[in-house]
Ligand code: SF4
């Protein structure tokens with residue numbers, strides 16, 4: 001028997017108000033922690049792990065050592081005059097954050113109840129109503145926490161708030177269909193049709209993603225397709241012909257959004273003290289325009305850059 005929404009909680013890493021690119025109108029986007037993919041270009045690497053994590057700004061650290069005394073796991077030590085965190089030992093308790101006089105440490109991710117999140121959202125209802133906006137559940141991957149995602153979107157719908165699910169589609173169909181039932185719109189990320197390429201760059205296969213998308217379309221779910229445009233991964237014409245041909249067979253796609261790679265997420269890899277497995281450059285405008293034209297011509301759908 002499903003838990004009562006009042007008792008369901010989940011791992012949240014951010015709640016962004018006045019978002020303009022996560023669905024129609026002005027929206028509040030709730031970012032859930034945890035993702036089954038490991039995309040090498042990920043803009044939100046802090047969303048990949050389900051557990052809370054420390055973001056560390058080395059340029060602020062004075063090496064004072066206050067965090068060392070506060071850590072119950074003995075996970076921090078000084079090297080090269082700044083704090084270093086043994087992330088295998090770190091339990092994500094956050095006790096080192098408040099003692100840091102330089103604000104060099106931030107804890108990312110916390111457990112929140114459905115009602116707690118709804119209370120933060122409710123004050124924005126007036127903006128939703130005026131702009132045709134609502135709430136978008138993003139991540140990470142919301143379907144990694146299907147019970148929480150379902151309870152949260154269901155609570156929003158109960159308040160007559162428009163709901164959108166932003167998903168990578170890599171999830172059991174039961175989870176996707178359950179959350180989609182309480183989503184007025186699904187923003188569906190499509191990255192590559194070719195299975196070996198998808199596995200190589202995201203660590204997971206595209207077959208379940210493609211299959212789930214076809215099934216959602218058959219349910220007549222309103223869909224916005226979002227495709228990252230990543231030089232070296234999917235910016236060649238062959239990849240775009242395949243993506244466009246796949247989208248063209250769907251009947252419920254209202255819009256396609258092409259998301260060019262940008263470097264804004266690179267600093268977060270540093271703050272997590274991790275190195276990305278690959279380095280990417282931002283795409284040329286001509287390449288973006290060619291992909292837009294091809295997608296528009298093949299699918300007949302409106303195609304936007306960004307969002
Ligand atoms: S979050 Fe907790 S366990 Fe992790 S480094 Fe800070 S004090 Fe130590």
Ligand code: SF4
Pocket residue numbers: 060061062063064065066067068082083099100101102103104105
């Ligand atoms: S408390 Fe802050 S400034 Fe001091 S060593 Fe730790 S991270 Fe650096």
